[in-house]
Amino acid sequence: MNHSRRKFLVTASALMAGTGLASVLPAGLQGMPFKKVSPSDKLNFGAIGIKGMGWADISAILKNPEAQCVALCDVDKNVLDQRVAELAQKGIKVKAYSDYRKLLEDKDIDAVVIGTPDHWHALMMTDACAAGKDVYVEKPIGNSIMECRAMVAAQQRHNRVVQVGQWQRSQQHFKDAIDFVHSGQLGQIRLVKAWAYMGWMKSIPVHPDSAPPPGVDYTSWLGPAQKRPFNENRFHFNFRWFWDYAGGLMTDWGVHLLDYALLGMKSQYPKSIMAAGGKFAYPDDAAETPDTLTTVFEFEGYNIQWEHATGIDGGPYGRDHGIAFIGNNGTLVLDRGGWEVIPEKGKMEAVPRRKAVDNGLDLHTKNFIEVIKSRKLDDLHASIQVGALVATNAQMGNIAYKTGKKIYWDAAKGRFKDADANKYLAAAYHNGYKIPGL
Structure with a gap:
């Protein structure tokens, strides 16, 4: 894995473009054993900002049988339509949003992935916590020191599970x-x-x-x-x-x-x-x-x-x-x-x-899911405090x-x-x- 972030994104994009999500869904995990999870046990995820790392993150999350994607959001309709179609090819039907606030109003969603440009992270993460969602937010968490503080305060105020995308921690x-x-x-x-x-x-x-x-x-x-x-x-x-x-x-x-x-x-x-x-x-x-x-x-x-x-x-x-x-x-x-x-x-x-x-991103998203279910915040590998x-x-x-x-x-x-x-x-x-x- 001695490669740059850009090479990682290019490789991931090429893989997804060639095979849809076959390589990231349970059916295509090369024989990896998974326990069966009933629908009532599943966690519903939404993803906001799905061009690059946001898509890589939700794809890694979907390797876990406890998780399912139910909503996508992007301000670029071209990207949004492409991702909705890719999921549809795998039998996954999702709601599509252009406004992240509408996605956060969806009470069926348990957790969100935020993969937008940095200047949006603080607003979206704090809004998500206020809406009662757990959050996987890309790094760097904020575009200023004061944003970092606001994000920590929001997590503490609403007692949400917030994992930062510093996947090397896993x-x-x-x-x-x-x-x-x-x-x-x-x-x-x-x-x-x-x-x-x-x-x-x-x-x-x-x-x-x-x-x-x-x-x-x-x-x-x-x-x-x-x-x-x-x-x-x-x-x-x-x-x-x-x-x-x-x-x-x-x-x-x-x-x-x-x-x-x-x-x-x-x-x-x-x-x-x-x-x-x-x-x-x-x-x-x-x-x-x-x-x-x-x-x-x-x-x-x-x-x-x-x-x-x-x-x-x-x-x-x-x-x-x-x-x-x-x-x-x-x-x-x-x-x-x-x-x-x-x-x-x-x-x-x-x-x-x-x-x-090992695969740091897979392990990192799995850790996020495990803590969502256990609510043991100390078990997070990259908490909002670490990211801040x-x-x-x-x-x-x-x-x-x-x-x-x-x-x-x-x-x-x-x-x-x-x-x-x-x-x-x-x-x-x-x-x-x-x-x-x-």
Whole structure:
């Protein structure tokens, strides 16, 4: 599984396009044993935002006999019609919605998947909790620090099961690697590196504004984002590279990898953050977020360093992504494909690469279903609190980049010690929308 998120989505899309949902429904699971579940035991799911990861998520959920999909929602009618037809080919009839609020009014729905662009996550997740639904929400959970707080507050207020789509939390080799880090065998760890070198991401050509494609409710797609003319560069997958909707690779991949850096060091929030980078590879293309960035998070006695670069695959230790715990005795290098320990000469034994052996997304969605049924929230692999911690740290990295300063965090007050940095605590909401809970 040593591949980028983009490769994962392309592979998943190709698989689904070629076989419908045969590969993700119980009948096509290559002989995997399932217990029989009566209709009264089934959980009814709805999915909101079904172009990319939202579709991958609901497809993984449908591998579980306890789950059935009863509703889909998307503001792009072309996508919605396609997904409804794919399910219909498998004998699954669903209700189709263009307005997520109408889906949430459906009392037959027990839980929802939210796979929309980042700037919609907070509103939809808090509305879903208020409607009594359990939620599987894609990462990063919020497009600002204040959104993260609002989402945690909503989960606590309504006591819902909320799983964040940081599916690496369900992979065994990640757990094994962190257990090794916590064993102390690496010695004192002074530096943790996390990185994403995305060779697949090339320059995004500048395109003129245009009318939205037929069937797209562009006003609803924008939601709380600033009103702008439609541009294909900002739509579907590439929304990630524009500040109105997301935070670039710092939040898109950073929440996956910084999550394990923080977990390995048992860390919460840094004392200070500084970042430097820019559009070095593609200075004149359409993207807004930096294609090259180095961020340093200062903790007591160690640093966590984030790096990303687009158009390059040759990251540290010969890997395009990963986390490296650098200790006095050796360095543990972890990625989606496995982990290994590179020793300092004469200080410890090497640990040969131990490869991944499971499917993180399948296990993650299964964990979500299990907790919905048990209501034991502590059993969640990636709770909203987990998602908020790492998303907040990733947002701190972007805020340091935007201010161009070394900024300091006041943990007691939950804000920065710098007025310019505090201007970025909350995302700007437009078009009559307000940040949930504020």
